[in-house]
Amino acid sequence: MTTLHLIELTCPICAVDFRSQTVVATNGYGGKRTDFHERATGMQPLPFFVHLCTECGYAGVTRDFGDDVEITDVLREQVWTELAPSLQHALPSGSLKYEHAAKVAEWQGHDARYLADLFLRAAWCCVDEGDTEAERFFRRKAAWRFADALADFGAVPPEERAVLTYLIGELWRRIGDHEQAAGWFEQVADEVTEPAAQGWVIEVANQQRVEPREWFT
Numbered sequence: 001m002t003t004l005h006l007i008e009l010t011c012p013i014c015a016v017d018f019r020s021q022t023v024v025a026t027n028g029y030g031g032k033r034t035d036f037h038e039r040a041t042g043m044q045p046l047p048f049f050v051h052l053c054t055e056c057g058y059a060g061v062t063r064d065f066g067d068d069v070e071i072t073d074v075l076r077e078q079v080w081t082e083l084a085p086s087l088q089h090a091l092p093s094g095s096l097k098y099e100h101a102a103k104v105a106e107w108q109g110h111d112a113r114y115l116a117d118l119f120l121r122a123a124w125c126c127v128d129e130g131d132t133e134a135e136r137f138f139r140r141k142a143a144w145r146f147a148d149a150l151a152d153f154g155a156v157p158p159e160e161r162a163v164l165t166y167l168i169g170e171l172w173r174r175i176g177d178h179e180q181a182a183g184w185f186e187q188v189a190d191e192v193t194e195p196a197a198q199g200w201v202i203e204v205a206n207q208q209r210v211e212p213r214e215w216f217t
Contacts, residue, residue, distance in 0.1 A: 002023060002025075002026045002040055002044070002045045002048075003023070003025045004021040004022065004024060004048055005021065005022055005023075005024045006019050006020070006021060007019065007021075007022050007051075007062070009053075010065060011053035011056060011058050011065065012058065012064075012065060012069045013053065013056045013058040013071060013075075013079050013080070014053065014055050014056040014058070016053060016055040016056075018053060018054070018055075020051040020052075021048050022048055022049070022051070022062065023045045023049060026040050026041075026045050031215055032215075033214060033215060034170055034204070034208060034212070034213070034214060035124075035167065035170045037124045037127065044094075044128050046094055046121060046124055046128070047093070047097060047125055049061065049121075050094075050097045050098055050101045050118075050121075051064075051065065052092050052096070052097045052100055052101075054087055054092065055084075056079050056080055056083065056084050057079055057083030057084045057086060057087050057100055058079050058100070058104060059083075059097050059098075059104060060101045060104055060105070061101070064101075064104070074107075075104075078103075078107050079104065083100050083103065086100075093125065093129055094122075094125035094128070094129070095122045095126045095129060095131065095134060095138065097125075098118050098119070098121045098122035098125060098138075099119075099138070102118035102119050102122065102141075105118060111152075111155055112145045112146070112152065112155065113146070113155055113156065115145045116141075116142045116144075116145030116146040116148075116149060117142075119139075119141040119142035119145060120138070120139075120142040120171075122134075122138040122141075122142075123135050123138035123139045123142060126138060135174075136174075136175050136176070139171045139172075139174055139175050140171075142171055143171040143172055143175070146164050146167060146168050146171075150164055150165065150168075158193045159193050159194065161191040162189075162191035162192045162193070162201045162202075163198075165184055165187050165188050165191045165205075166184070166188050166201050166204065166208075168184045169181045169183075169184030169185040169187075169188070169205060169208065169209070170208060172184060173212060181208070181209070185205040185206070185208060185209040186205075186209070189202050189205075
């Protein structure tokens with residue numbers, strides 16, 4: 001079971017005070033999918049790790065609403081011009097919150113790895129929301145950004161490169177581009193730095209390339 005707590009936030013764009021829910025605890029997870037999507041028991045906690053101002057559309061994690069966040073005139077205009085018009089009267093979905101958070105993070109100059117993580121979580125939310133078209137859209141965004149992160153060799157620790165390479169392959173497989181997926185899966189072994197500890201990455205990459213299955217654990 002997911003336990004939530006109300007927090008008070010002030011939007012750094014429009015100065016509106018609002019309440020948001022954040023995750024206090026979860027009562028365990030029911031396993032990971034092959035794209036590392038953890039399944040919680042009961043309410044899924046993922047949408048509550050980010051917050052969104054329903055006045056202007058600005059979104060981010062809790063620290064993005066702190067007093068020390070730097071807001072430029074350009075960022076303020078981008079939020080009002082590109083994010084505010086997408087708001088609906090209904091409560092924003094988890095995928096919308098992550099999409100807005102990713103756009104804000106991109107405008108603020110965050111690195112590709114951070115953006116990829118946000119887009120990946122948007123895709124996971126789409127799974128729970130039953131929106132397959134948006135899920136594929138966000139998976140593409142995540143795959144491209146993870147690839148950008150790998151291309152910048154200083155951005156990803158050597159011991160994490162094999163896992164990210166596998167994940168990109170799994171994202172393309174789920175999108176339906178099996179040729180790209182196979183190419184990334186085949187690169188996994190070349191990225192392994194500790195064969196004894198990372199042998200499982202090679203194993204699952206080969207598995208997903210030859211005979212995919214849904215659950216890791």
